[in-house]
Amino acid sequence: MLAFMVAGYETTSTALAWFIHFMSKHPHVQEKIKEELMSNGDSQNLTLDQLDALVYLDCVINEAFRYFPPIEGTIRTLTVDDRLPDSGIQLYKGDSVYIPLYNLAHDSRYWSIDPELFCPERFLSEDSSHNPYALLPFGGGHRQCIGQDLGRFELKVIIARMMQQVTFVDGGPKVNSGGHLTRFTILPKHVGVAIEFAQ
Numbered sequence: 322m323l324a325f326m327v328a329g330y331e332t333t334s335t336a337l338a339w340f341i342h343f344m345s346k347h348p349h350v351q352e353k354i355k356e357e358l359m360s361n362g363d364s365q366n367l368t369l370d371q372l373d374a375l376v377y378l379d380c381v382i383n384e385a386f387r388y389f390p391p392i393e394g395t396i397r398t399l400t401v402d403d404r405l406p407d408s409g410i411q412l413y414k415g416d417s418v419y420i421p422l423y424n425l426a427h428d429s430r431y432w433s434i435d436p437e438l439f440c441p442e443r444f445l446s447e448d449s450s451h452n453p454y455a456l457l458p459f460g461g462g463h464r465q466c467i468g469q470d471l472g473r474f475e476l477k478v479i480i481a482r483m484m485q486q487v488t489f490v491d492g493g494p495k496v497n498s499g500g501h502l503t504r505f506t507i508l509p510k511h512v513g514v515a516i517e518f519a520q
């Protein structure tokens with residue numbers, strides 16, 4: 322239970338903080354989320370079908386995960402000796418291999434649209450069939466995140482409800498300069514936004 326609390330809290334809140342920062346910097350993306358919500362019956366009680374229909378919102382969440390995956394990387398320990406297929410590098414039982422989730426998500430070899438651009442539309446166009454191993458915000462294989470469905474669901478519901486009520490506006494270069502700190506998660510450093518409430 323302790324592992325669930327530790328692994329589930331800061332990851333999800335960090336993803337939400339990044340979302341707020343990105344929205345303040347990309348007002349047209351925020352507008353498109355709101356339009357999608359409106360066209361799906363913008364009700365207070367969102368049904369599962371309504372949430373499932375928010376395809377553009379899924380792209381925005383994926384792009385936030387790609388741009389700053391809350392967990393920078395993960396580690397696997399070899400249980401047998403092995404050799405990497407392309408480079409021929411020899412690895413031995415007991416070696417630890419670091420899998421750099423952030424670097425994979427920003428490696429231009431795996432993305433058609435410049436990976437340094439925040440562009441949710443990539444998942445509906447050139448990058449819709451990206452290399453699956455280039456985007457692993459929840460890790461992969463037997464030890465992938467056990468809470469990923471809950472994490473994604475929480476984020477989608479919270480974001481959809483927020484986008485029905487408020488708009489995040491850039492608070493200016495001094496307070497909303499971005500940057501990041503790496504602790505347990507990759508945290509945004511300066512997120513200063515104004516919040517406009519819907520009438």
Ligand code: HEM
Nearest residue numbers: 328329332333392395458459460461464465466467468472
């Ligand atoms: C945005 C939300 C989240 C992100 C980005 C995230 C990310 C990750 C990553 C990258 C791993 C390592 C996977 C690997 O090595 O292949 C992991 C493991 C784990 N996560 Fe999450 N996580 C999130 C939410 C949650 C939630 C909500 C829970 C529980 C309620 C949770 C529980 C765990 C646990 C228990 C592990 C260890 C699994 C194992 O070693 O078998 N996570 N998570």
